[in-house]
Amino acid sequence: MTSQLRQRMLIGVGNAGVGILDRLNIENPGVTGTLIINNDPESLGASIVTKKMTLPPGDVREGFLSIEDDFVKAIEGSASVLFCAGLGGDTASLMIPLLAARAKTMGLVTLACVGIPFGFEGKQKRELANSALKKLQGVCDAVAVIENDRLTGTDPTQTSVGSAFQLSDDLLYSSVRAVQGMLITTGPMKITRGDLALALGKASPMHFGHGRSEGGNRLHEALERALRSPLMKKKEGLPVISEAGMILLLLKGPKDLSFAEMQVAVEEIERIAGKKCQIKVGVDANSFSTSELEIFIIVTTDESEVSEQENNFSGVVLKDSPVTSTQMRPKREIANKAKQTTPAVKSTSATNQTQGVLELNSYQRGRFDKSEPTIFEGEDLDVPTFLRRGIKLVAPPK
Amino acid sequence: MPSDQIFVGLEIGTTKICVIVSEGRSDGTISILGVGETPSRGVRKGEIVDLTTVSECIHEALIDAEEKTNVEIRNVWVAISGSHLKSFNNRGAFMLPEERDVIIEEDLKTVETNAKEVSLPAQNIFLHTILQGYHVDGRRDVIDPISMECQTLEADFHIVHGIKTRIHNTLRCIESLKLGIEDVVLSSLASSQVAVTQHQKDLGALVIDIGGGTTDFLVYYNGSVRHSGVLPLGGDHITNDISIGLRLPMQRSELLKIQEGSAIDPGGADLGTITLKNDLGFLGCDISKTSLQIIIHQRVHEIFELVRKDIEGSHEGMIGMLRAGVMITGGSSRLRGIATVAEDVFELPAHLTRAKEVGGATQTFENPQFSTAIGLTKYAMAVSENIPEESVFEKLTKGIGGIFRRRSR
Numbered sequence: 024m025t026s027q028l029r030q031r032m033l034i035g036v037g038n039a040g041v042g043i044l045d046r047l048n049i050e051n052p053g054v055t056g057t058l059i060i061n062n063d064p065e066s067l068g069a070s071i072v073t074k075k076m077t078l079p080p081g082d083v084r085e086g087f088l089s090i091e092d093d094f095v096k097a098i099e100g101s102a103s104v105l106f107c108a109g110l111g112g113d114t115a116s117l118m119i120p121l122l123a124a125r126a127k128t129m130g131l132v133t134l135a136c137v138g139i140p141f142g143f144e145g146k147q148k149r150e151l152a153n154s155a156l157k158k159l160q161g162v163c164d165a166v167a168v169i170e171n172d173r174l175t176g177t178d179p180t181q182t183s184v185g186s187a188f189q190l191s192d193d194l195l196y197s198s199v200r201a202v203q204g205m206l207i208t209t210g211p212m213k214i215t216r217g218d219l220a221l222a223l224g225k226a227s228p229m230h231f232g233h234g235r236s237e238g239g240n241r242l243h244e245a246l247e248r249a250l251r252s253p254l255m256k257k258k259e260g261l262p263v264i265s266e267a268g269m270i271l272l273l274l275k276g277p278k279d280l281s282f283a284e285m286q287v288a289v290e291e292i293e294r295i296a297g298k299k300c301q302i303k304v305g306v307d308a309n310s311f312s313t314s315e316l317e318i319f320i321i322v323t324t325d326e327s328e329v330s331e332q333e334n335n336f337s338g339v340v341l342k343d344s345p346v347t348s349t350q351m352r353p354k355r356e357i358a359n360k361a362k363q364t365t366p367a368v369k370s371t372s373a374t375n376q377t378q379g380v381l382e383l384n385s386y387q388r389g390r391f392d393k394s395e396p397t398i399f400e401g402e403d404l405d406v407p408t409f410l411r412r413g414i415k416l417v418a419p420p421k
Numbered sequence: 422m423p424s425d426q427i428f429v430g431l432e433i434g435t436t437k438i439c440v441i442v443s444e445g446r447s448d449g450t451i452s453i454l455g456v457g458e459t460p461s462r463g464v465r466k467g468e469i470v471d472l473t474t475v476s477e478c479i480h481e482a483l484i485d486a487e488e489k490t491n492v493e494i495r496n497v498w499v500a501i502s503g504s505h506l507k508s509f510n511n512r513g514a515f516m517l518p519e520e521r522d523v524i525i526e527e528d529l530k531t532v533e534t535n536a537k538e539v540s541l542p543a544q545n546i547f548l549h550t551i552l553q554g555y556h557v558d559g560r561r562d563v564i565d566p567i568s569m570e571c572q573t574l575e576a577d578f579h580i581v582h583g584i585k586t587r588i589h590n591t592l593r594c595i596e597s598l599k600l601g602i603e604d605v606v607l608s609s610l611a612s613s614q615v616a617v618t619q620h621q622k623d624l625g626a627l628v629i630d631i632g633g634g635t636t637d638f639l640v641y642y643n644g645s646v647r648h649s650g651v652l653p654l655g656g657d658h659i660t661n662d663i664s665i666g667l668r669l670p671m672q673r674s675e676l677l678k679i680q681e682g683s684a685i686d687p688g689g690a691d692l693g694t695i696t697l698k699n700d701l702g703f704l705g706c707d708i709s710k711t712s713l714q715i716i717i718h719q720r721v722h723e724i725f726e727l728v729r730k731d732i733e734g735s736h737e738g739m740i741g742m743l744r745a746g747v748m749i750t751g752g753s754s755r756l757r758g759i760a761t762v763a764e765d766v767f768e769l770p771a772h773l774t775r776a777k778e779v780g781g782a783t784q785t786f787e788n789p790q791f792s793t794a795i796g797l798t799k800y801a802m803a804v805s806e807n808i809p810e811e812s813v814f815e816k817l818t819k820g821i822g823g824i825f826r827r828r829s830r
Contacts, residue, residue, distance in 0.1 A: 407662035408719035416712040
């Protein structure tokens with residue numbers, strides 16, 4: 024009974040939720056405390072998760088009432104519940120807020136990891152997802168949000184639909200494992216539920232990275248992969264970690280995970296993020312079966328980057344017309360450190376070309392564009408110094 | 422030391438790969454026999470990113486050196502750089518057993534081993550363990566403690582370490598050419614062998630080797646190495662900044678940097694216009710010389726600021742104690758006005774330097790871009806007597822890399 028009391032329930036709702044829990048069960052045979060809820064009997068029948076609840080077709084409220092008693096029984100005595108789903112569909116979007124509210128009334132720590140659909144999936148779906156998200160944020164202690172539109176990078180025209188959905192699934196799955204991992208860290212250094220709630224509870228979107236590697240260079244490789252995650256960039260493609268206010272760092276690995284590795288990870292993050300950033304570290308080094316090291320990073324920025332309107336930006340994009348690459352491209356924000364602009368120099372018709380307009384409102388890396396950025400105290404040193412410092416250049420005399 | 426040995430230094434730089442063949446003379450000096458050189462490809466910010474291409478470049482440089490010197494090259498000393506290389510100072514201590522009160526050679530090795538009893542990240546290995554000084558029962562800065570009576574022997578070391586796989590990749594590149602590797606040496610340690618004099622090391626000096634992809638630096642105080650570091654920033658960044666700021670192709674920017682570039686802060690002055698002529702694939706244009714200087718000044722100033730910050734982060738107040746000032750070498754040290762910027766940032770006298778006390782091909786040692794490779798051969802001569810008979814892979818795996826046990830000079 025004691026172990027039951029300490030159990031942390033992981034609940035997948037809707038098709039995406041079922042998919043995540045299946046994957047979790049495949050990668051971690053014998054995992055306990057999982058439950059799936061869906062109205063699709065085929066999806067439930069094919070799932071390897073043992074605890075299942077079938078929603079009847081029709082009204083969602085009625086569906087909820089039909090499983091409420093079983094649901095309460097299933098989560099009773101748990102320490103926490105973590106819901107996961109892709110929002111946008113009726114089942115997940117309408118059911119999760121009801122389930123979460125019920126769990127909360129039972130005094131449980133209630134969390135959720137949800138995906139927001141791509142803009143091209145339709146305005147209605149986005150609206151449903153955003154409305155569900157709002158309700159969830161009102162109910163849950165913390166909500167991790169994977170915004171699919173941020174996964175396509177700065178140029179959505181270069182991302183195939185298949186790879187975008189795959190990436191979305193991967194990141195939603197990783198985020199579930201990250202939140203779950205952070206909840207269960209038992210080591211000398213752990214992330215508290217308060218930290219998690221504080222990090223996920225901010226208005227800004229969740230910046231999340233996950234990397235894994237094994238072998239002699241596992242720490243650096245895993246860290247590099249985590250930092251390269253598309254969700255670790257802002258829409259402009261800039262690394263968000265340089266503006267981090269708080270970072271949750273979870274190292275999950277084998278028993279031989281060394282103190283030095285943890286130290287290097289923290290130093291590296293601190294070096295990139297700057298010393299003012301608050302870093303909370305959790306270590307889960309209990310695996311006997313693998314030498315693989317996994318790093319999960321959740322970053323929150325001090326300022327709220329995304330306004331209410333921006334949260335719904337895909338709805339605006341899809342208003343009346345089909346999506347075009349231009350419409351999908353995120354708006355370029357003026358980088359905060361180089362807001363000054365120089366007056367444009369009018370071109371002349373002289374034989375010799377005159378130096379062009381010296382715009383200072385964009386970061387550029389030139390020949391280092393494809394190489395690993397040199398980040399120091401939050402600045403990308405590959406970007407010209409004069410641009411980062413907002414120094415004005417002078418145009419040649421005409 | 423056997424008379425007239427041949428030493429070969431190999432530097433795999435971001436801009437160029439060069440091989441220096443030197444002759445070590447019995448009087449302790451070295452004479453350069455020749456240099457093989459090829460533009461570098463497959464190296465970014467001092468680290469190898471394309472093994473095959475780099476191997477090809479090394480091969481070209483070796484052939485060039487062999488043709489010029491008529492020496493068949495079989496073994497090389499290799500300089501290594503890259504921002505993964507880190508350093509710290511540590512003290513090792515050893516209490517002599519009760520039955521003995523005189524220090525023997527074995528004790529020196531024991532204190533060194535004890536100093537390395539630190540938990541490096543799993544993927545890192547020791548590259549150098551550079552002796553700073555011995556303490557015999559608390560008496561500081563003993564140069565040679567052997568045969569001294571003592572109860573507790575202590576020694577301070579400057580320890581350099583880096584990521585094993587990155588160091589090994591450099592070695593694999595060379596071994597694929599069936600070349601033997603004598604040892605791997607931190608670039609800045611190599612260049613400081615010839616770029617600063619012993620007197621300057623005793624007074625205290627900051628050696629900055631600013632190359633194409635990296636800026637390597639080393640601090641000497643009281644004759645020994647106190648700090649070292651590598652920034653993944655160099656002349657390539659200056660060229661890139663010019664290219665972006667003035668909207669010029671990279672090659673034209675590089676040429677402009679060399680021909681007209683200056684790191685001096687133009688202040689509010691209008692320095693006029695530079696007219697760039699038409700060239701293949703490039704329409705001529707006018708650019709502002711003031712802008713060019715602003716771009717270069719900003720980058721150079723920032724590089725030096727970062728060096729200063731790095732040193733002060735570990736040794737507060739040390740910069741002010743470096744009486745010999747700042748010694749700048751490396752290919753990018755030829756940039757006009759660079760010493761002035763260094764003086765401004767470090768508030769110390771700054772000098773451009775190159776290989777000194779070297780004989781042979783004048784054009785080679787007068788060029789600061791060869792300081793590292795020449796320094797390698799000087800380093801090789803200094804330590805060649807102490808090299809254990811084992812491969813460099815074995816040494817690095819066992820963490821013995823860095824056989825520079827004698828007091829660093």
